[in-house]
Amino acid sequence: MTSIERKSRLTPHLARLEAESIGIIREVAASFRRPVMLYSIGKDSGVMLHLALKAFAPGKPPFPLMHIDTTWKFREMIAFRDAMAKHVGMELLVHTNPEGIARGINPIDSGSALHTQVMKTEALKQALDKWGFDAAFGGARRDEEKSRAKERIFSFRGPGHSWDPRAQRPELWNLFNTRIREGESIRVFPLSNWTEYDVWDYVLAEDIPVVPLYFAKRRPVVKRSGTWIMVDDDRLPLNPGETPEMRMVRFRTLGCYPLSGAVESEAATLPDIIAEMRAAKTSERQGRLIDTDEEASMEKKKREGYF
Amino acid sequence: MDGARELLRFLTCGSVDDGKSTLIGRLLYDSQLIFEDTLATLAKDSRKHGTTGEEIDLALLVDGLEAERQQGITIDVAYRFFATPRRSFIVADTPGHEQYTRNMATGASSASLAVILIDARKGVLTQTRRHSYICSLMGIRDIVVAVNKIDLVGFDEGSFDRIVGDYATFAAGLGFRSIVPIPISARFGDNVTSRSGNTPWYHGPALIEHLETVDVSQDLSARPFRFPVQWVNRPNLDFRGFAGTVASGRIAPGDQVVVAASGKSTRVARIVTADGDLAAAEAGQAVTLTLDDEVDVARGDVLSTSADRPQVADQFAGHLLWMDEEAMLPGRSYMMRIGNVWTPCSVTSIRHRVDVNTLEEHAARRLSLNEIGFCNFSAGQPVPLDPYADNRATGAFILVDRFTNRTAGAGMVAFPLRRASNIHHEHFTVDKAARAALLGNAPLVLWFTGLSGSGKSTIANIVEQALHRAGRPTYTLDGDNVRHGLCRDLGFTAEDRVENIRRVGEVAKLFVDAGMIVLCSFISPFRAERRMVRDLLGPGEFVEVFVDTTIEACMARDPKGLYAKAQAGQIKNFTGIDSPYEAPEAPELRIGTEGRTPGECAEEILAALRARGIAC
Numbered sequence: 032m033t034s035i036e037r038k039s040r041l042t043p044h045l046a047r048l049e050a051e052s053i054g055i056i057r058e059v060a061a062s063f064r065r066p067v068m069l070y071s072i073g074k075d076s077g078v079m080l081h082l083a084l085k086a087f088a089p090g091k092p093p094f095p096l097m098h099i100d101t102t103w104k105f106r107e108m109i110a111f112r113d114a115m116a117k118h119v120g121m122e123l124l125v126h127t128n129p130e131g132i133a134r135g136i137n138p139i140d141s142g143s144a145l146h147t148q149v150m151k152t153e154a155l156k157q158a159l160d161k162w163g164f165d166a167a168f169g170g171a172r173r174d175e176e177k178s179r180a181k182e183r184i185f186s187f188r189g190p191g192h193s194w195d196p197r198a199q200r201p202e203l204w205n206l207f208n209t210r211i212r213e214g215e216s217i218r219v220f221p222l223s224n225w226t227e228y229d230v231w232d233y234v235l236a237e238d239i240p241v242v243p244l245y246f247a248k249r250r251p252v253v254k255r256s257g258t259w260i261m262v263d264d265d266r267l268p269l270n271p272g273e274t275p276e277m278r279m280v281r282f283r284t285l286g287c288y289p290l291s292g293a294v295e296s297e298a299a300t301l302p303d304i305i306a307e308m309r310a311a312k313t314s315e316r317q318g319r320l321i322d323t324d325e326e327a328s329m330e331k332k333k334r335e336g337y338f
Numbered sequence: 339m340d341g342a343r344e345l346l347r348f349l350t351c352g353s354v355d356d357g358k359s360t361l362i363g364r365l366l367y368d369s370q371l372i373f374e375d376t377l378a379t380l381a382k383d384s385r386k387h388g389t390t391g392e393e394i395d396l397a398l399l400v401d402g403l404e405a406e407r408q409q410g411i412t413i414d415v416a417y418r419f420f421a422t423p424r425r426s427f428i429v430a431d432t433p434g435h436e437q438y439t440r441n442m443a444t445g446a447s448s449a450s451l452a453v454i455l456i457d458a459r460k461g462v463l464t465q466t467r468r469h470s471y472i473c474s475l476m477g478i479r480d481i482v483v484a485v486n487k488i489d490l491v492g493f494d495e496g497s498f499d500r501i502v503g504d505y506a507t508f509a510a511g512l513g514f515r516s517i518v519p520i521p522i523s524a525r526f527g528d529n530v531t532s533r534s535g536n537t538p539w540y541h542g543p544a545l546i547e548h549l550e551t552v553d554v555s556q557d558l559s560a561r562p563f564r565f566p567v568q569w570v571n572r573p574n575l576d577f578r579g580f581a582g583t584v585a586s587g588r589i590a591p592g593d594q595v596v597v598a599a600s601g602k603s604t605r606v607a608r609i610v611t612a613d614g615d616l617a618a619a620e621a622g623q624a625v626t627l628t629l630d631d632e633v634d635v636a637r638g639d640v641l642s643t644s645a646d647r648p649q650v651a652d653q654f655a656g657h658l659l660w661m662d663e664e665a666m667l668p669g670r671s672y673m674m675r676i677g678n679v680w681t682p683c684s685v686t687s688i689r690h691r692v693d694v695n696t697l698e699e700h701a702a703r704r705l706s707l708n709e710i711g712f713c714n715f716s717a718g719q720p721v722p723l724d725p726y727a728d729n730r731a732t733g734a735f736i737l738v739d740r741f742t743n744r745t746a747g748a749g750m751v752a753f754p755l756r757r758a759s760n761i762h763h764e765h766f767t768v769d770k771a772a773r774a775a776l777l778g779n780a781p782l783v784l785w786f787t788g789l790s791g792s793g794k795s796t797i798a799n800i801v802e803q804a805l806h807r808a809g810r811p812t813y814t815l816d817g818d819n820v821r822h823g824l825c826r827d828l829g830f831t832a833e834d835r836v837e838n839i840r841r842v843g844e845v846a847k848l849f850v851d852a853g854m855i856v857l858c859s860f861i862s863p864f865r866a867e868r869r870m871v872r873d874l875l876g877p878g879e880f881v882e883v884f885v886d887t888t889i890e891a892c893m894a895r896d897p898k899g900l901y902a903k904a905q906a907g908q909i910k911n912f913t914g915i916d917s918p919y920e921a922p923e924a925p926e927l928r929i930g931t932e933g934r935t936p937g938e939c940a941e942e943i944l945a946a947l948r949a950r951g952i953a954c
Contacts, residue, residue, distance in 0.1 A: 043344055043345075044344060044345045044426050046622075046623075047345055047622060048345075049624075050583060050622055050623055050624040051624075053583075053624040054568065054582075054583045054624050057568050057569045057581050057582075057624070058568065058569075060569060061568060061569040061637055061678075084612065085611070085612035085613075086581070086624070087571060087573070087581075088610070088611065088612035088626070089571075089573055089577060089579075089610065090571055090572075090573025090574075090577070091573065173417045173419070174418075174419040180416040180417055180418060180431075181414045181415065181416045181417075196414070199414075200744060200745040201415075201440055201441070201443075201444045201661050201745050201748070202444060202745075203443065203444050203447040203448075203734065203736060203745075203748045204447045204448065204730060204731070204734045205448075205731075206675050206676075206734060206735065206736045208675070208736065208738055208743065208745045210673065210680075210738055210743040211743060212743065223417070224417070224419075224428060226419045226421070226426075228421065229426075
């Protein structure tokens with residue numbers, strides 16, 4: 032395939048987003064001692080990883096990938112993660128909060144808030160400290176949620192990974208302030224200016240592999256709190272009289288399976304997904320049970336160190 | 339797919355009451371980007387926080403952080419996304435109050451168009467001038483004047499025309515390329531997404547129509563080639579590429595390029611990307627260049643064509659917008675980032691401060707938060723730069739506080755100063771090493787810092803006597819003594835204290851260059867200035883001696899009766915009383931004086947010098 036043919040597949044809009052993100056990713060490699068890329072296996076992580084591979088070609092990205100494993104991810108996600116790491120030839124670090132395991136924290140009995148706090152937020156902080164990372168890439172986008180709209184591309188974290196909205200640095204032009212002291216760190220969001228549409232358009236244009244869970248398929252599900260929860264293994268306790276039924280469903284966002292709601296859908300290909308999204312009447316986070324706990328809950332989680 | 343859909347980044351300027359958040363909420367709502375679950379939350383929130391009674395309050399769609407929703411104000415820059423079939427938009431939603439000038443500038447730095455809201459009932463106000471000036475300063479050339487709440491003046495054509503006339507008059511000098519006035523009602527949607535039947539006298543486009551079609555292209559690709567090198571890509575011994583984003587112009591393999599700082603010239607061999615080599619690259623593309631020759635190129639260098647190069651200067655003039663709570667003091671050292679270069683930088687003088695409300699120029703000795711000044715700058719090394727008006731990528735810079743690492747200032751280069759290019763360093767054959775060898779000395783600065791009355795001069799005096807007896811050439815610079823001569827024109831304000839230390843530092847450097855041991859005894863209350871002197875000298879030549887005496891002990895000693903006067907209010911800006919002392923965080927020597935004689939303290943310093951190989 033020649034470069035001209037490939038280039039023509041990106042719209043000017045996507046080409047511009049791609050160039051901006053590549054610039055951001057290179058900036059981190061050039062400015063930090065020990066960066067890491069958080070890889071959460073979802074479509075945004077997939078795009079971010081793809082951009083990183085492009086940024087350093089013909090070399091490899093000069094940083095490892097890291098996954099915070101709550102042990103409750105869909106089995107297909109874990110299989111996909113390992114296959115991707117092998118395919119791209121990058122080091123993959125996996126961390127699970129051992130204290131959370133010892134305490135028996137899980138999304139079903141502990142509730143989504145505590146599970147997220149212990150197995151994601153605390154686990155992430157542990158992992159960053161364990162390997163001494165001073166910069167961590169995340170795939171968050173500003174269009175995802177209101178409190179994200181004010182997030183910097185280079186988001187400053189104080190000692191203990193604290194996020195203080197008032198300590199955030201003004202970001203002018205693309206002159207990122209990468210200066211930190213010992214014990215401080217930066218979270219970097221190369222996809223800040225992407226929307227959900229852009230991500231899927233780019234996945235299609237660049238032929239980026241994504242977890243099959245995004246595509247509609249008959250899967251065993253049960254109805255919980257108005258959404259479909261997939262019975263991914265036998266750890267999901269069934270309520271009396273509840274039996275899994277096979278339905279054509281897919282996921283718009285992926286996380287811990289008991290917390291990820293599926294939507295009924297026939298969209299089994301990328302163009303189908305994009306068409307469905309354009310007609311959608313609900314936001315992608317709607318399927319995420321953690322956001323609905325309380326108003327401004329994302330801001331609270333971020334203050335505590337959530338990505 | 340959307341074919342050739344483009345991206346337009348714009349900002350909205352206006353205060354809470356102008357309906358700015360309502361307008362953005364309206365744009366998102368009407369472009370159908372509000373999902374059902376978001377609407378459900380919005381309806382709930384409208385009852386709780388809303389200001390529109392039973393109706394949905396669109397402003398709540400965009401007022402994000404919990405703190406500001408409770409306060410009903412927007413305190414930060416938020417970025418919003420929406421798209422129409424013709425364009426994608428990123429809106430920088432910025433607060434309009436004067437105390438948020440920095441936020442507006444932040445939003446403007448990445449925008450190519452501004453929507454300035456004016457309340458139809460109030461007309462052009464002071465804040466309208468401020469918003470327009472900041473847009474102009476930040477290089478925005480295309481303006482939409484959205485005359486909002488036109489419903490509240492009965493869709494009156496006369497009110498609209500009056501405001502448009504007023505605006506045109508005052509904006510004449512701001513260098514805008516286009517000014518498009520549109521009468522709108524953000525709350526009810528008139529002339530936002532489609533033309534309103536309520537304003538039959540208005541024949542221009544609806545706001546969205548205009549945003550979809552306005553030509554804001556800067557045609558960066560037609561400008562001189564600039565490629566700030568971001569990262570050197572060396573995956574193996576056979577490949578050495580220079581990664582970066584083309585800031586302006588275009589480049590093709592075979593083109594001659596020049597490394598701006600060194601003047602070395604070579605040719606582009608390949609333009610490498612993950613998708614294969616390119617036949618050409620232009621502004622905005624992130625690529626990796628390989629060069630024909632093994633010229634010395636590093637991060638921070640700028641590649642250009644030989645015909646049209648950036649200037650290379652360490653002295654330049656430009657506008658500075660101050661963003662930090664702690665005021666900018668001329669002479670204080672900050673870290674500057676321009677392009678991909680980090681280097682120390684200070685303001686040598688403030689030519690004038692601009693009143694953002696009246697645009698009048700005033701004399702100033704410092705810049706406080708949200709103030710804008712036109713200043714002369716001195717950088718730690720010559721850097722490639724262009725006037726900001728010619729090239730944002732090579733003409734914009736930030737200043738960062740060296741201790742807090744906060745982004746403290748945003749600057750725009752106006753022009754390099756001639757003396758930078760005309761004054762060169764002369765190199766003499768007899769140098770510092772030669773002079774030091776002749777004197778049999780290891781030159782350095784002993785910098786005594788501490789409160790007034792802490793014992794700095796007393797201890798320094800004993801140390802100098804011992805060094806002198808041992809045959810070491812010394813000289814003492816003392817705070818009180820230099821103020822009789824070298825610094826007699828300076829007072830004790832923060833600005834003057836900075837300049838005082840800057841001069842002393844330069845003199846100390848000359849003495850070190852002459853091969854001597856220099857003892858400096860100065861309160862020197864600010865870390866930034868002590869750091870500045872440290873940076874003037876070579877590694878190991880600056881020995882910071884913190885004479886650590888508590889303020890209570892100093893007040894009890896009060897050898898010159900100064901504390902008594904300060905407490906009586908007879909002396910202003912007295913360190914420790916009404917002016918701060920920033921203790922050193924990691925001094926080479928920390929000398930506690932309480933319960934010890936000056937001789938014992940001096941002996942501790944002499945022992946440290948002996949450990950450095952200085953016989954004394």
